[in-house]
Amino acid sequence: MLKPNNSWMWYYDQKVDALMLDLGDEMVFRVSIPTKHLIPCAFAKSVFTVDDATTYQTYLEGINQLDLSPPRKAELALTAVAASRFHKPMMPKSWFFESSNANCVPQTGDVVTLTTKDGKGNFLIIENSGCASLCMLASVEGLTLTTSKEMAFCELIKVMNDRMSEYEVYIEQPVVSFALVG
Missing domain, CATH: 2.30.30 (SH3 type barrels.)
Structure with a gap:
């Protein structure tokens, strides 16, 4: 399982029109949240904070009982962190x-x-x-x-x-x- 560290970096890649998370060691995670749903600060480079790491751990613990492969759990938890930090407010549906x-x-x-x-x-x-x-x-x-x-x-x-x-x-x-x- 991925372990967060202080070298992880959020950035927006205009070529692929997506929010990305640089995980180091030439690994990059592409966030599946559509660009139109991102708040303005998502387009500026920022570090993966201690709060992000805590939130990531909270989500991993929550989804632990789900029947998902470890890569799918990591994908879900990282996308959830991105949503909690960068998603625009929504109205209920x-x-x-x-x-x-x-x-x-x-x-x-x-x-x-x-x-x-x-x-x-x-x-x-x-x-x-x-x-x-x-x-x-x-x-x-x-x-x-x-x-x-x-x-x-x-x-x-x-x-x-x-x-x-x-x-x-x-x-x-x-x-x-x-x-x-x-």
């Missing part, structure tokens, strides 16, 4: 999701489940602003919102908290055989 009676109060780094009429998706909470939260899709297979709209892995949406359910980890129980003696 809760109408895509069914209401929940779970009374979920998500915290930064939590994983929640949101349900549409066509399926379910797991989302990482980037920030909770009271009654709504900025969420990042943590399901690699994507999620259909409507017949004409689908979310992709690491895509962001703001949703009212009354639509969220806590993520439940399903652990497959091994089959145990007993021998009857006596």
